[in-house]
Amino acid sequence: MNMKLATSTTIKEEQFSLEIFQDPFNKRIRIDDYQGNVNQALERAEQLASNLLAEKLIVKGRREHFSSFLEKGYRLEGCIDHYFLGSDCYFFTKYFTLERQTSPHLLKEDTTINEIYNLPRKVEIKPPPVQYKLIKATQNDAEALALLYGQVFQVYPTPLNDPEYIKDTMSAGTIYYCFKREDQIVSAASAEVNQFYKNAELTDCATLVEHRKYGLMKLLLQSLEQELINNGIYCSYSIARALSFGMNAALYQLGYHYRGRLINNCYIFDKIENMNIWVKNLSDMPISRQ
8 A cells, every 4th residue: 555645734714723633544634723703714615625536534622612613513532631732632533435334343442442431440560580681772773663663564654664754754853762672673653743742642552473572662651651741741641453452451550541532543554444542641650769
């Protein structure tokens, strides 16, 4: 599947402005921010979605505009606590094809969430064998990271198998932590930081199959969380494959709370999938004694 790169643009009109994430590979448009007249902004966003033949429009909305989105026919699919400098973000969506707005996996995924919430909230996280070395990745690690992501994901929403793309994300502020074993990166995760609104998405989680029995991902996510706290970022969230029991369970046991599901959100592994939203207020974490 050919990767069509996403682009971010800003539209400014007399009565509104929009920050738009155009994602042709996933056949969607996301409005990451808006100001001014909400109704006019939504009309322009829908016009753009139609022009680009997008199947899904996602808007990161605010509480005070809740009724405006409902009036315009949007559905609420989830939220992120404290996303906008302490105010909550609501994911409002509109679909333009029947196939895109329906999923046969919803009941199974609901069952998965119920099962996860019956797990113990916290589990002991043991250090891995000494052969595994935890590092904060630099641009010198970009090729090894790209190799890992290319091995783990047949399809991914972003071109993480491209070292230059990874370098670009690092330059833009994304933080990567990884485990190396014998100079090979075998597990990695990142935090995509929004400095303006003081939030971060924990994402790009990947571990080679033969190294998944040591709980490496939980340790990586904890390291990223501490890095965020050190930089004054307390709103942490993650968007996980709804079909992945292990990743959702890991987030739950790290203290994250389920906040909804984005239907047919993006192509990952070998198909388009639903994605669960998990959030955590890092300011509630115990003070580190390190």
